[in-house]
Amino acid sequence: MKKGIIILIFLLMILSISSSSGITVRNDESIYVLLNYDGKVRRVDLVNWIEIRGRGRFSIVKEGRYLKNAKLYNEDTQISINSQSIRISGDSKGQKNLYLTASLNKKLPLDFKISYKYNGKISKPEEFIGKKGDLEIEVKIKTLEDLPFRLVMSCEFSADDFLLKNPEDFMVMVLGKTVRLTGFTYPIPEGKIKLLLRGEKLRIPAFTFTALPSLPPLDLSMKNQGKAFLDALEGFLLLNQAHQKILKGILDNLNSQNINIPQEFLTLPFTLVKYQNKAYIISKELESYPQNFLKLYNFIKEKAKEKEEEDWKKALDIAEEVRFEIEKNNFAKEVKEIGDFISDLSFESQKALNLINTSLQGIQKIEELMNTMLYGGEIERKKLPGLIDMEKNIKQSIEKLQDNINSLEKVEKKIKNWENKLKNYNFAGKIPGAISNVRFYFRIEEKR
Numbered sequence: 001m002k003k004g005i006i007i008l009i010f011l012l013m014i015l016s017i018s019s020s021s022g023i024t025v026r027n028d029e030s031i032y033v034l035l036n037y038d039g040k041v042r043r044v045d046l047v048n049w050i051e052i053r054g055r056g057r058f059s060i061v062k063e064g065r066y067l068k069n070a071k072l073y074n075e076d077t078q079i080s081i082n083s084q085s086i087r088i089s090g091d092s093k094g095q096k097n098l099y100l101t102a103s104l105n106k107k108l109p110l111d112f113k114i115s116y117k118y119n120g121k122i123s124k125p126e127e128f129i130g131k132k133g134d135l136e137i138e139v140k141i142k143t144l145e146d147l148p149f150r151l152v153m154s155c156e157f158s159a160d161d162f163l164l165k166n167p168e169d170f171m172v173m174v175l176g177k178t179v180r181l182t183g184f185t186y187p188i189p190e191g192k193i194k195l196l197l198r199g200e201k202l203r204i205p206a207f208t209f210t211a212l213p214s215l216p217p218l219d220l221s222m223k224n225q226g227k228a229f230l231d232a233l234e235g236f237l238l239l240n241q242a243h244q245k246i247l248k249g250i251l252d253n254l255n256s257q258n259i260n261i262p263q264e265f266l267t268l269p270f271t272l273v274k275y276q277n278k279a280y281i282i283s284k285e286l287e288s289y290p291q292n293f294l295k296l297y298n299f300i301k302e303k304a305k306e307k308e309e310e311d312w313k314k315a316l317d318i319a320e321e322v323r324f325e326i327e328k329n330n331f332a333k334e335v336k337e338i339g340d341f342i343s344d345l346s347f348e349s350q351k352a353l354n355l356i357n358t359s360l361q362g363i364q365k366i367e368e369l370m371n372t373m374l375y376g377g378e379i380e381r382k383k384l385p386g387l388i389d390m391e392k393n394i395k396q397s398i399e400k401l402q403d404n405i406n407s408l409e410k411v412e413k414k415i416k417n418w419e420n421k422l423k424n425y426n427f428a429g430k431i432p433g434a435i436s437n438v439r440f441y442f443r444i445e446e447k448r
Helices: 001-019 222-257 269-306 310-329 331-358 360-373 386-420
Strands: 024-036 040-065 067-072 076-082 085-105 110-118 121-123 133-143 149-158 171-175 178-185 190-199 209-211 378-380 381-385 435-444
Touching: 024 149, 067 076, 110 222, 110 435, 133 209, 149 190, 178 190, 190 381, 222 360, 222 386, 269 310, 360 378
Parallel strands: 024 435
Antiparallel strands: 024 040, 040 085, 067 085, 076 085, 110 121, 110 133, 133 190, 149 178, 149 209, 171 178, 209 435, 378 381
């Protein structure tokens, strides 16, 4: 009899383990922050939706060291609270929603500073509430931890109360006399939103700022394109140096009156034709580089024009510098000129070989040609740079392109670091093994 009871208990334990093994947990945190009119925090509250999926007995533990006055709005569950954690247990029949509220005592990842100008002068709310005139509300947002946020501002007021003076900075929806505004910014590390209003009886309208941990929209494809261009330029540099070595060897032989044409020079015209064609192909590929960058430049330019924010202006200044460097260096044109130069070399090399085969008088022509190839000069009244000058230009282009690639690699490293931080990011407290999602709501109440 005892043996049968033991087996029964063992089977029930197996069934209990198997029935709860498929349970998954989602930890969805909504952080509600009430701000004063200057942006200082008055109160922080948590509304925590915990979703249980699966069948069986569950027992979850949420970190609770930042929580106070926690309440669970479910009657068929058990909750145990101490200073460090909150344990919730119960049964799930497929899906169960738990709702936990608490006040929070934790430093927020965003800092707000709000200032007001009444008729162009910095003022406090009590100095302009109920008065007629122009009101400028400026909200500065700063991130306090290394994490990107997408910030959405929403505001609503009656057209009878206010006239919006900077509608170009917002998405505006008008429903009857109700005006709804939506503004966006990425405070990396700082952002700014400015609202310009005019009214007969001024007041501070209610604002809501929704902050979502989110990566900014960046295009890093130019890094791979830049590496391809860098490889091409380094290939041309090696080709240039190899040709210099060949030409210097020929000149040394001519100067020592020991006429000994290296085997490499006999095949030089054919080698030059090969690299001439390669230069033209790479030149065409390089022509698309400014166009790809122009898309990003125009995007930044439009944003800077629309927003008139300091961050976008700085971004536009940087983009202008990069655009200037691209237009100034004109890699595609320089590579095509290399191809043209190689074409001229190929033609002249073939002529030189013909001279060698017909007359020793061609030796002097060859020497002149070799010196022109190395140090620059004129070929058929066309002034061309020498291989030595060309080497300097290629090295300068490689150095500038490498600097741009290094900058993009730093940005890419930062983006990957942010991606890792955003995976299951939580704020109020972890639930081990749970999928986490966080959103912040910062609220400024209306003041009349």
